[in-house]
Amino acid sequence: MEAFRVLVIVLVACISISQAASTNPPVQGLFVFGDSALDGGQNTYIPGSKIVSAIPPYGKTYFSKPTGRWTDGRTIADFLAQALGLPLLPPFLEPGANFSSGVNFASAGAGLLDETNAHQGVISMKQQLRQFRNVTNEYKKGKGVEFTNQLLRNSVALFSMGANDIANAVPSSFLFQEMIQAYSSAIQLHNDYRDLNIATLNPSPIIMNVLRNPEKYGFKEAEKACCGGGPFNAAEFCDDRADDHPSGKTQAAPSEEQTPSRQRHIPPYSFVLG
Secondary structure: OHHHHHHOEEEEEOOOHHHHOOOOOOOOEEEEEEOOOOOOOHHHHOOOOOOOOOOOOOOOOOOOOOOOOOOOOOOHHHHHHHHOOOOOOOEOOOOOOOOOOEEEOOOOOOOOOOOOOHHHOOOOHHHHHHHHHHHHHHHHHHHOHHHHHHHHHOEEEEEEOOHHHHHOOOOOHHHHHHHHHHHHHHHHHHHHOOOEEEEEOOOHHHHHHHHHOHHHHOOOOOOOOOOOEOHHHOOEOOOOOOOOOOOHHHHHHHHHOOOOOOHHHOOOOOOOOO
16 A cells, blocks of 8 residues: 555645754644544535534543544644644634634545545545635735745645545546546645645554554553444444544544654654654
């Protein structure tokens, strides 16, 4: 599955390793693009969306209520924002939201391809990138070009996309070519915003470390779910818990390895992940 590693990426403002581990300059913003792994409630505001999580038990452990996130607590994007000293990011479609520290464009069910779950009421990657451009244009109108460039220069853009394209289609070389082409359109963002550098994310070593050392991260069992049925308790959902998405605690574990202080996972000139 090596080909899919390039489908999950991090775009990083011009910040070197030493700068990332310090507060000079501080990270000013975070922009999140993706699917249910990072959705901060975007689908809740899409009229007629069939992929929503605004019911219990979602959100019960941290927010004490559903927030549109596909977990019982926070997402990796939430943990990353807090690690960077930023507030939790509002979804782009949230009425009256403050975008001064960034925006979450992620939409549950979305894919690299526009047609992925389009009939379910989701926002594809291309549409999310369009929303990002709308936000930067508003920055320029309200704060000026210099402010906008400064903000982007000291901001991080996080991407996680591709799983839904595979889940909703028969795997084939044609599908993979389409996905790579769509991924290339995301890289085009770098040409439009020259202050951004690109670093690839390979989460496998971090995830495998959690599986091999569950006690280190507060888990007693790493080979099967805490409830459900069938092999690994994965064939049936639990009645009182979220579905097959990771819990907040599960997402917190790798997030601890993704903060600026964990430099052993940072290749040259990437910011957080590698």
